[in-house]
Amino acid sequence: MVTIVGLWCVAALLGIAGFGIVAGNWPQGSRLIYGATAATSTVALITAVLQLVGGVGAPPSIVLPLGLPWIGAHFRMDALSAFFLVVINLGGAAASLYGIGYGQHEREPQRVLPFFPAFLAGMNLVILADDAFSFLLSWEFMSLASWALVMAHHHERDNIRAGYVYIVMACFGTLALLLAFGLLAGPEGGYAFASIRAHQLSPPLAGFVLGLALLGAGSKAGLVPLHVWLPLAHPAAPSHVSALMSGVMTKVAVYGFIRIVFDLLGPAAWWWSFPILAIGSGTAVLGVLYALMETDLKRVLAYSTIENIGLIFVGLGLALAFRANSLPAASALALTAALFHAFNHALFKSALFFGAGAVLTATGERQMEGLGGLIHRMPTTSVVVLVACVAISALPPLNGFASEWLAFQAILLSPQLPLWGLKLLVPAVGALLALSAALAAACFVRVFGIVFLGRPRTQAAERAAEVDRWSLSAMVILAGLCILAGILPGFVIDAIAPVVQSLVGDRMPVQGGINWFSIVPVVESRSSYNGLLVFCFIAASASLAAYVIHRLASHALRRAPAWDCGFPQSSPATQYTASSFAQPIRRVFGGYAFQAQERVEMPPPGDLRPARIEVDLHDRAWELIYTPVTNAVSFAAERLNRLQFLTIRQYLSLVFFALVFLLLVLALWS
Amino acid sequence: MGNLAFDIAHLLAGGLVLVSLMLLYQDRLYALLNVFALQATVLAMSVAWQAWVQGAPHLYITAVIALVVKAIVIPVALHRIIARLGIHREIENVVSIGPTMLAGIGLVALSMVVMLKVTADADPLAREDLAFALSVVLLGLLMMVTRRNAVSQVVGFMSLENGLILAATGAKGMPLVVEISVAFSVLVAFIVIGIFLFRIRERFDTVDVHALDRFRGDQR
Numbered sequence: 104m105v106t107i108v109g110l111w112c113v114a115a116l117l118g119i120a121g122f123g124i125v126a127g128n129w130p131q132g133s134r135l136i137y138g139a140t141a142a143t144s145t146v147a148l149i150t151a152v153l154q155l156v157g158g159v160g161a162p163p164s165i166v167l168p169l170g171l172p173w174i175g176a177h178f179r180m181d182a183l184s185a186f187f188l189v190v191i192n193l194g195g196a197a198a199s200l201y202g203i204g205y206g207q208h209e210r211e212p213q214r215v216l217p218f219f220p221a222f223l224a225g226m227n228l229v230i231l232a233d234d235a236f237s238f239l240l241s242w243e244f245m246s247l248a249s250w251a252l253v254m255a256h257h258h259e260r261d262n263i264r265a266g267y268v269y270i271v272m273a274c275f276g277t278l279a280l281l282l283a284f285g286l287l288a289g290p291e292g293g294y295a296f297a298s299i300r301a302h303q304l305s306p307p308l309a310g311f312v313l314g315l316a317l318l319g320a321g322s323k324a325g326l327v328p329l330h331v332w333l334p335l336a337h338p339a340a341p342s343h344v345s346a347l348m349s350g351v352m353t354k355v356a357v358y359g360f361i362r363i364v365f366d367l368l369g370p371a372a373w374w375w376s377f378p379i380l381a382i383g384s385g386t387a388v389l390g391v392l393y394a395l396m397e398t399d400l401k402r403v404l405a406y407s408t409i410e411n412i413g414l415i416f417v418g419l420g421l422a423l424a425f426r427a428n429s430l431p432a433a434s435a436l437a438l439t440a441a442l443f444h445a446f447n448h449a450l451f452k453s454a455l456f457f458g459a460g461a462v463l464t465a466t467g468e469r470q471m472e473g474l475g476g477l478i479h480r481m482p483t484t485s486v487v488v489l490v491a492c493v494a495i496s497a498l499p500p501l502n503g504f505a506s507e508w509l510a511f512q513a514i515l516l517s518p519q520l521p522l523w524g525l526k527l528l529v530p531a532v533g534a535l536l537a538l539s540a541a542l543a544a545a546c547f548v549r550v551f552g553i554v555f556l557g558r559p560r561t562q563a564a565e566r567a568a569e570v571d572r573w574s575l576s577a578m579v580i581l582a583g584l585c586i587l588a589g590i591l592p593g594f595v596i597d598a599i600a601p602v603v604q605s606l607v608g609d610r611m612p613v614q615g616g617i618n619w620f621s622i623v624p625v626v627e628s629r630s631s632y633n634g635l636l637v638f639c640f641i642a643a644s645a646s647l648a649a650y651v652i653h654r655l656a657s658h659a660l661r662r663a664p665a666w667d668c669g670f671p672q673s674s675p676a677t678q679y680t681a682s683s684f685a686q687p688i689r690r691v692f693g694g695y696a697f698q699a700q701e702r703v704e705m706p707p708p709g710d711l712r713p714a715r716i717e718v719d720l721h722d723r724a725w726e727l728i729y730t731p732v733t734n735a736v737s738f739a740a741e742r743l744n745r746l747q748f749l750t751i752r753q754y755l756s757l758v759f760f761a762l763v764f765l766l767l768v769l770a771l772w773s
Numbered sequence: 774m775g776n777l778a779f780d781i782a783h784l785l786a787g788g789l790v791l792v793s794l795m796l797l798y799q800d801r802l803y804a805l806l807n808v809f810a811l812q813a814t815v816l817a818m819s820v821a822w823q824a825w826v827q828g829a830p831h832l833y834i835t836a837v838i839a840l841v842v843k844a845i846v847i848p849v850a851l852h853r854i855i856a857r858l859g860i861h862r863e864i865e866n867v868v869s870i871g872p873t874m875l876a877g878i879g880l881v882a883l884s885m886v887v888m889l890k891v892t893a894d895a896d897p898l899a900r901e902d903l904a905f906a907l908s909v910v911l912l913g914l915l916m917m918v919t920r921r922n923a924v925s926q927v928v929g930f931m932s933l934e935n936g937l938i939l940a941a942t943g944a945k946g947m948p949l950v951v952e953i954s955v956a957f958s959v960l961v962a963f964i965v966i967g968i969f970l971f972r973i974r975e976r977f978d979t980v981d982v983h984a985l986d987r988f989r990g991d992q993r
Binding site: 762 | 911
């Protein structure tokens with residue numbers, strides 16, 4: 104039943120996409136389209152929530168007579184699918200709501216309107232698919248639709264490059280997944296997930312599939328070093344699409360990874376968690392370091408997505424480690440933390456991209472160095488972005504803290520692991536996570552401080568005005584959900600429980616009945632957290648402090664030079680800039696991570712030019728991996744190019760010799 | 774009776790392979806066409822025998838088509854083309870006869886090994902037939918690869934197609950539509966290639982496809 108509703112929603116979205124081709128030219132067309140997608144996503148969201156919270160087991164698979172004739176297309180909404188459908192459709196509904204207002208500023212709406220609903224439909228289909236063929240088909244459909252959205256503003260040079268890199272990486276990822284599913288299905292070609300589950304792979308092959316899944320899903324999610332496309336492509340799209348790509352599509356990739364590794368691949372070998380933990384923690388730290396170095400607002404957010412994906416994969420790796428060593432309760436805790444963080448990231452990253460879109464609309468500026476002082480001009484946006492920044496920095500009492508706290512609780516359970524390698528690795532991973540959390544806090548202090556505080560650095564920032572109500576309402580809803588999920592994390596954990604139960608065979612203790620909405624990950628004597636209490640305490644102490652200051656501070660009138668503490672001149676250019684904020688961290692980490700080099704260019708005496716400081720940053724992933732690969736590909740292409748210029752007889756001979764060779768193979772080996 | 778039917782089918786199919794080998798070493802164009810007509814006649818006989826053995830009257834139509842089109846119409850037409858082009862004296866061979874024949878024998882052996890191995894549990898009549906058919910196809914391809922003259926490439930293509938028809942008729946239950954469409958596609962291909970021959974000739978004063986390569990700026 105729920106699966107059918109989900110499929111109807113997909114069909115409706117595809118219909119809207121078809122309608123979007125026509126509606127692109129109408130004056131009110133974009134409102135109509137976004138309104139329709141918002142309504143459809145809401146229906147799908149409610150269905151998925153009902154299935155997740157009140158679902159009675161997994162519904163049977165629905166087979167539609169589409170796709171390959173002897174396979175058909177299987178669809179199913181089990182607990183895992185339902186959870187990710189909640190994430191997708193929550194993001195989709197919010198982005199549509201935001202788009203109702205934001206879409207008005209689109210110069211070429213016909214380049215966005217058909218693909219936006221198609222993109223949503225593709226993501227929904229990936230989650231609903233219950234056989235490898237429909238999964239890959241929808242995955243590729245999702246990639247292509249998002250590629251079209253990345254290329255929506257194709258007049259800008261950078262966007263063309265972003266689109267190119269994106270499509271190459273997307274094809275690479277799909278290829279890896281294709282091979283993974285081919286191995287999973289085995290020689291009989293049982294492509295339905297049910298028959299894949301029944302089919303057991305030998306350990307080396309299973310390890311190979313794990314690697315392919317890491318490559319395929321990891322390239323879509325943005326694991327370092329497969330992340331290079333992400334900071335190019337996500338910011339290139341219109342902001343509500345960036346929000347979808349960053350907040351939601353990366354979760355689809357996480358879903359693909361969970362589906363393959365936890366569900367289809369069977370029992371885990373002892374070493375599987377090592378690469379995942381190592382790559383995940385490296386991704387977390389490098390992602391946030393990249394984010395700190397960046398000055399383009401949307402690219403900062405994209406890099407921060409990489410960091411959060413690293414965190415989620417660390418959670419998944421921990422869950423795998425605990426599961427392989429038959430500690431289901433700990434595994435459930437780690438998996439809950441990962442899924443909870445995936446949900447949270449969808450919330451606050453969407454809100455942040457909406458905020459960036461609002462700033463872009465109001466000022467036309469994406470560079471942080473050209474912003475500032477927006478808190479007075481865009482009060483609601485700045486409050487929303489502040490909430491999202493606090494959430495993504497994992498500060499209590501918001502949702503980011505709750506999920507990262509759970510992840511650390513899982514890390515603290517690592518002494519129970521029997522393997523020495525893991526006993527040593529997991530605390531190191533924990534340290535890296537702590538580092539990345541601290542750096543993320545610095546990163547978002549920087550974002551909020553430079554963009555919203557201080558004084559405007561350009562005229563555009565000075566003239567900014569608050570955006571329309573639709574966009575604001577979408578942002579406010581997401582910020583509200585961030586606060587709610589942070590204060591009452593127990594409900595989210597209980598909602599995730601059936602997913603975790605189905606994947607690792609155990610769940611976290613029921614949180615619903617605990618007094619005062621505390622959450623208890625393992626046992627109460629060990630640790631517990633009460634978001635509501637922390638919220639009340641922070642609210643009460645802050646109000647009290649404000650009251651005390653206002654009440655008891657001296658009312659005596661003083662006269663002093665304005666802004667004299669560090670600002671004897673009142674030019675906005677004397678403020679802290681985004682680069683100067685990042686400089687200490689660049690000095691500490693930049694040498695290893697980016698080969699950062701600072702050069703001071705001092706003009707000779709008598710020259711009136713200003714002195715300049717220049718910083719060179721290198722993304723080493725490009726230099727160490729992509730450039731050699733590109734060179735190898737173009738070398739091979741040049742060699743193979745000769746095949747284009749053979750004579751007719753040589754072509755015929757090629758065919759002839761290929762045929763004879765294949766027959767020989769058949770004769771000798773069959 | 775069953776044994777005799779099998780023996781005769783075997784004889785005719787084997788004859789077809791033999792004639793295909795004969796095609797390989799013809800270096801005069803007229804002789805080539807004559808051998809090709811002989812091949813088509815043997816094919817027609819083989820198909821007719823299959824029709825009688827299988828009790829499938831529609832195969833007689835295939836046999837008649839093979840006889841009329843391939844043994845009479847196409848060779849006569851090619852004769853006229855050659856006469857009009859005035860190339861009946863030309864001798865061309867890329868690879869000399871000895872190695873070609875050796876390669877041909879190797880191909881026949883290969884197709885026997887492959888087919889007999891793959892179709893171990895098939896009907897013996899169809900099995901032998903398929904093995905011979907594959908040899909004829911491979912020999913036709915070999916001829917297309919080793920010849921330079923466009924006319925002999927056409928003949929190689931036709932001989933390849935004869936092998937296909939032998940395979941199609943050897944297997945029981947092949948519908949007539951398929952055979953007719955195959956026959957007609959060959960006819961169309963023949964017409965197209967014939968037109969091309971004249972166009973090539975018009976432009977380059979030769980039907981040696983080598984000229985095409987030279988014209989394209991390739992060395993060799």
